[in-house]
Amino acid sequence: xxxxxxxxxxxxxxxxxxxxxxxxxxxxxxxxxxxxxxxxxxxxxxxxxxxxxxxxxxxxxxxxxxxxxxxxxxxxxxxxxxxxxxxxxxxxxxxxxxxxxxxxxxxxxxxxxxxxxxxxxxxxxxxxxxxxxxxxxxxxxxxxxxxxxxxxxxxxxxxxxxxxxxxxxxxxxxxxxxxx
Numbered sequence: 356x357x358x359x360x361x362x363x364x365x366x367x368x369x370x371x372x373x374x375x376x377x378x379x380x381x382x383x384x385x386x387x388x389x390x391x392x393x394x395x396x397x398x399x400x401x402x403x404x405x406x407x408x409x410x411x412x413x414x415x416x417x418x419x420x421x422x423x424x425x426x427x428x429x430x431x432x433x434x435x436x437x438x439x440x441x442x443x444x445x446x447x448x449x450x451x452x453x454x455x456x457x458x459x460x461x462x463x464x465x466x467x468x469x470x471x472x473x474x475x476x477x478x479x480x481x482x483x484x485x486x487x488x489x490x491x492x493x494x495x496x497x498x499x500x501x502x503x504x505x506x507x508x509x510x511x512x513x514x515x516x517x518x519x520x521x522x523x524x525x526x527x528x529x530x531x532x533x534x535x
Contacts, residue, residue, distance in 0.1 A: 362528035363445055369438040376431035383427040387420040389413060448526045456519035463516045466509035474498075474505035 360366055390413040398405045481498035484490040 360442060360445065363526075364528055365441055366438065366445060367528075369434065369441055373431065373434050373438055376427065376434050380424065380427040380431055383420055383423040386423060387415055387418075389415070445526065449523070452519065452523040452526045456516065456523045459512060459516040459519045463509070463512040466505070466512050470505050471509045474502040478502040 392409075392411040392413075394409040394411075396407050396409065398407075478495075478498040478501075481490060481495045485492065485495045
C-alpha cells in the first residue's frame with residue numbers, strides 16, 4: 356500500500372495540489388505583513404545636483420488580509436481532506452485487488468498442479484483401457500470431455516488471475532505491460 360501511495364497518479368496529483376495550496380496560504384499570510392520599499396534617486400537642476408534615498412513602509416492596520424488567508428486555508432483543508440479520502444479509497448482498492456489476485460492465482464496454481472494433470476492422467480488411463488478392450492468408447496469420450504472441461508477451467512482461472520493482476524497493478528499505479 357505504501358508503493359500505491361507513492362506511485363498512484365491520483366495521489367501524486369493531489370500531493371501537488373496540497374503543496375500548491377500551502378504556498379498560497381504562505382503568500383496570503385505574507386500579504387498581511389508590512390511592505391517595505393526602498394529607492395534611490397538623483398536629480399540635476401541648472402546649478403545643483405541632488406542624490407537621495409527613499410524608504411517607505413506600508414503597514415496594514417485595517418486590512419490584515421484575513422479573508423484571503425481564511426480562503427486559502429479553507430482550500431488547503433478541503434484538498435487535504437480529499438487527499439485523505441482518496442488515500443483510504445486507494446487502500447481499500449489495493450486490498451481488494453490483492454485478495455482477488457491472491458485467490459485467483461491460487462486457483463490457477465491448483466488447476467495447473469493437480470486438477471489438470473489428474474484429468475489428463477484419467478484420459479490416458481481410459482484410452483489404454485479402451486485399447487485393451489476393458490472399457491467402452493463412452494468411457495473414453497467421458498474422460499476426454501472431463502479433461503477438456505478441466506483445461507477450459509484452468510485457462511479461465513489463468514485469465515482471471517491475469518486480469519486480477521492488471522487491476523492490482525492499476526490500483527498501485529504500475530503498468531502491467533512488459534516493455535521490450
